[in-house]
Amino acid sequence: MAIKHILKLILKHKSISLLITLQIAIAVTIVGNTSFISYRTLQNWLIPSHIAEEQIINVYTRVFDKELDQGALIERDLRNLRALPEVEFASYAANELVLATVNGRNFAHSTLDRDKQGEHVALFSQSQQGVEALGIKITQGRNFYDTEYIFSDGEQARRASVILISDALATALFEEQSALGQTIYLHNERLPYQVIGTYTDMMLGESAVYNNNWYHSAVIPEAHYAQNSQVNYIIKVHKDTTEQTLERIENLLFNEQGRIVKQVEYAARAKKRLWDGRSTFAFIMMGISGIAILVTGVGIVALVSFSISVRTKEIGVLRALGASQSRVMRSLLVENSILAFGGIAIGLCAALWLNQYFVTNLRIQGLIVPWLAAIVAIGVWLLSACAVYIPARKAARIAPAQVTKTN
Structure with a gap:
């Protein structure tokens, strides 16, 4: 027909x-x-994470005693954690943990022009040994000097001046140009940080993953405590550790009064949950x-x-x-x-x-x-x-x- x-x-x-x-x-x-x-x-x-999922441990704790000196608590925790035989490195981690928590909606900008869209980024505020705990491999530039780390109790809004960024974020912000020596601006306030190094792409923050920017991450040498009740850590342990390591870490942290230990888990578990x-x-x-x-x-x-x-x-x-x-x-x-x-x-x-x-x-x-x-x-x-x-x-x-x- x-x-x-x-x-x-x-x-x-x-x-x-x-x-x-x-x-x-x-x-x-x-x-x-x-x-x-x-x-x-x-x-x-x-999608590969490019991180040592079975070696990196996320530690979640919450302080309920408002009279507790969080700065002193963090120093004691880090000293005790680093003394454990299974632990290679330990760092204070503020809110952001490896493949675990969303720390707001962080953006990185290559310009002060507010009409240009920034890049979603998983931003890690770390103390000493933070770079090593994350397993970061520097591809260009250098690591932080000890004098570049900033510590504050939340009342003093001190900021670091330098930053490490992933290769993927460097490409997204600066394309073919070298990121070394460039200034990037973070948050809505457009706070300036100078790029002193880039590192091999790693899947770090959940916030970047949820925005399809799996390897967009950055590390700043800042430790701001007492801003809220969360006191978290990132720990890297030796290979072939067992679940008993998690128990030892949890028991050690439980010895401190005035806070609760919410969870101690490998990054592999956080990734699986995600x-x-x-x-x-x-x-x-x-x-x-x-x-x-x-x-x-x-x-x-x-x-x-x-x-x-x-x-x-x-x-x-x-x-x-x-x-x-x-x-x-x-x-x-x-x-x-x-x-x-x-x-x-x-x-x-x-x-x-x-x-x-x-x-x-x-x-x-x-x-x-x-x-x-x-x-x-x-x-x-x-x-x-x-x-x-x-x-x-x-x-x-x-x-x-x-x-x-x-x-």
Whole structure:
């Protein structure tokens, strides 16, 4: 049957045709976005951290005694932790821990121009041995001098003047230029820090991971305590340590009065928790996709069945004029394909817009993946073809004599 005639039939039954097209468009929008989000989220499992996950330990503690001298407490803790035989390095860590906690929304800027967007960064405020505890490998420049470390009790807002940044952050901020000697500006206040060195890319803060900037991190030689009740540490231990090491560290910290030890865990555990939470979200998205596909299939079957029921006379006339069963069935399948392609085109455009909104405003991963979009389009088209097959086959069997039975 000619395409021109099929288009006329579509226009003649435009209400049902429009419903089928919208059904397919909504399915493509939902399945497309959930597929992009799921793919990007699950893909993170393959991103290497480049850190010694089984050697770096995050320690979370909270001080509840407001009279306790946090500065003296931190000094005692570091002295006792570094004395443990399993410990190689230990550093005060403020709020940010390795692949564990979000320390606000830190940004690094290469200019004071407030119209230019900064780069998300996991910012680590560290005391001595912080660079070693993180396992940082300097690629250009140097490490901090002891005289460059700044300590304050929260009331004195003293700031360091130098910073170490990751290679990925250096490239993002300065492109082909060398980052050494450059000034970067942190936070909304645009506080200036001079870059004295860069280091091998490592996946450090959760805040950078959630913004798809896995290796954007920086270390500053600052230890600001008494700003809140959190007193945390990053510890690097020898290889082949066991869970008993965690118990010894926890028991040692429990000896201090006026604070609680919330958690002591390897960075590997923090990473697993981070990805497990995201994978659960991805699987929920996949479940939504399955529901959308099921609803779409049932909806198309219902709409096509209804369409055929009101077109029984037309199909009977075609059969009376000599149209074979295969021709009638092929005509219905072509008609459905035209509607499906229209719905897929609308759905992909809507998915593109919605995906951009999610990524920009809701910090959800899910950039458009062309080959995945093609698979979604082909999959939805095959679904619609399968959904229309049974009603079309039934319609093709309408006998020409049936025309005389209709009023």
